[in-house]
Amino acid sequence: xxxxxCLIGGGVxxxxxxxxxxxVVYQKIGTDFPYGTLAVNLIGxxxxxxxxxxxxxxxxxxxxxxxxxxxxxxxxxxxFSTFMLETGNLIRxxxxxxxxxNVILSVTIGFIVFRLGVLLGEII
Numbered sequence: 001x002x003x004x005x006c007l008i009g010g011g012v013x014x015x016x017x018x019x020x021x022x023x024v025v026y027q028k029i030g031t032d033f034p035y036g037t038l039a040v041n042l043i044g045x046x047x048x049x050x051x052x053x054x055x056x057x058x059x060x061x062x063x064x065x066x067x068x069x070x071x072x073x074x075x076x077x078x079x080f081s082t083f084m085l086e087t088g089n090l091i092r093x094x095x096x097x098x099x100x101x102n103v104i105l106s107v108t109i110g111f112i113v114f115r116l117g118v119l120l121g122e123i124i
Contacts, residue, residue, distance in 0.1 A: 003067050010072015018077045044081035048074045052085060 021043070022036030029035045048070060055066045074081050083106060090099035 002064060006064050006068040007072045010068040010074075011076040014073040014076030017073070040078050041080040044074055044078035045084045047077070048081035048085045049088070 018040050022040050025036040025039045051066070051069050051074065054060050055070070061069075083102075087099045087102050090096070090102060
């Protein structure tokens with residue numbers, strides 16, 4: 001049960017952090033480019049890389065804190081960070097081709113199905 005509360009708590013904080021950070025960036029820089037989302041994604045990638053390293057290599061924190069920070073906070077802050085973590089894990093495991101395939105397929109097919117969703121939404 002403790003794990004669920006940590007997941008939910010981290011998720012709520014990650015969601016709020018994403019919303020606030022993106023909003024501040026858009027206010028400061030403008031909305032002619034998705035700077036807020038870019039900032040969130042880049043910070044999320046940094047955080048998930050940092051947290052994964054200290055949890056995997058250093059064992060400085062408890063497993064429940066990993067759930068709170070990685071799955072909860074970072075997961076809600078940006079799923080892009082999870083995408084980067086999984087791609088990085090493939091490279092770490094010697095699966096470089098699969099890592100690049102993950103990037104190419106996720107971005108290319110992701111955009112295609114996004115557009116299909118837009119088209120379906122316009123038809124309905």
